[in-house]
Amino acid sequence: MSNRLIPERLTQADLSALIKLNESVISSxxxxxxxxxxxxxxxxxxTGGSGAAFCIRSxxxxxxxxxxxxxxxxxxxLPLFPRVPPEQWLDGAAFFDGAVVRPDMRGQGLQRALxxxxxxxxxxxxxxxxxxxxHAGNVVSWSNLIRKRLAIVGMAFFYGYPLFALLRAEDADAVATDGPSRLVDPYDLAGHERALGAGMLGVDLLDGQIVYRRAVRADTIGQSVIRNVAHPERASSAASA
Known part of the structure; x- marks a missing residue:
């Protein structure tokens, strides 16, 4: 049997297996x-009613x-997602949500392939x-996303859990940066708040630190730091990507 680890679209027939994998990973x-x-x-x-699901089989x-x-x-x-124009929200935005990898299959680039x-x-x-x-503590997931050219554009706190809001846009100017950089420890939440509040975006990784640079374009759409979101299930996804 071939064991090529290639992403594919999930179908209704895979729903039970998807639920089982999710439960297993989430519980740990x-x-x-x-x-x-x-x-x-x-x-x-x-089924495609509100998105699409993909998997890798072994x-x-x-x-x-x-x-x-x-x-x-x-x-x-409820807050707007930073830098995403409200008029393009419904038809132009997509969330990278709910990435789960079985523990014995980690470290093989499956998240990045998905x-x-x-x-x-x-x-x-x-x-x-x-x-x-x-989640700000989920270093593997947000590191993978930064390597895929998503930038940290904001933070939110959902029932006390700190989340990084990350964004990549076809309009490259929306997340373009220039000027001097600032290094912030991943676990220094106050440092992230200060950098975001100063109009900076987290755009790179260096020696275990997140590199922030000043955004070329000021964000006039969403707040960079949001606390105490009342209904997280209705706002941006709090799942690993």
Whole structure:
């Protein structure tokens, strides 16, 4: 049997296996790292009603999966995602959500392969703003995303869990940076707040630090740091990407 680790689109027939893999990974993850989704939510994504789901198999078994979800309508009182124009939110944005990899299959680039597959699919659907919300402690996930040219554009706190808001855009000017850089330790949340508040974006990695540089274009859309979001299930995804 071939054991080529190639991403593919999930189908309704894979739903039970996806649920099982999600439950297994989420049960062993630190609190807040991955936001659980209901069976109904997963079914809607797998069938294409609210996004798409992709997986990688090994010896015929699901060993990794990741979701691409479309954002809900903006709700009064909830924050806007930084730098994404509100008029392009519904039809132009996509979330890289819910990446899970079986522990014995980690370290083989499966998350990055699933990102590339989802990005290519999102583009075919006319999406131009590629978003993710990742627990600040989930170093592997947000490091992978920064390497894929997503920038940290904001922070939010969902029921006390700190999340980085990351963004990649077809409009490169939206996340372009210049000028001097600032290094921030990944676990220095106050340092991230100061950098974001100064109009900087986290755009690179250096010796275990996040490199912030000043954004060329000021963000007039969303707040860079948001606290105490009332309804996280209605806002940006709090899942690893």
């Amino acid at each position: 993850a630190p609190p807040g790292y991955i936001r659980p989704k209901s069976e109904a939510d997963l079914a809607a994504i797998v 010896q015929g078994e699901l060993v990794a999966a990741a979701l691409l979800t479309y954002p809900p309508p903006q709700v009064a009182g 990102f590339d597959t989802r990005l290519a699919y999102a583009r075919t659907q006319g999406r131009r703003w590629f978003c993710a919300g990742v």
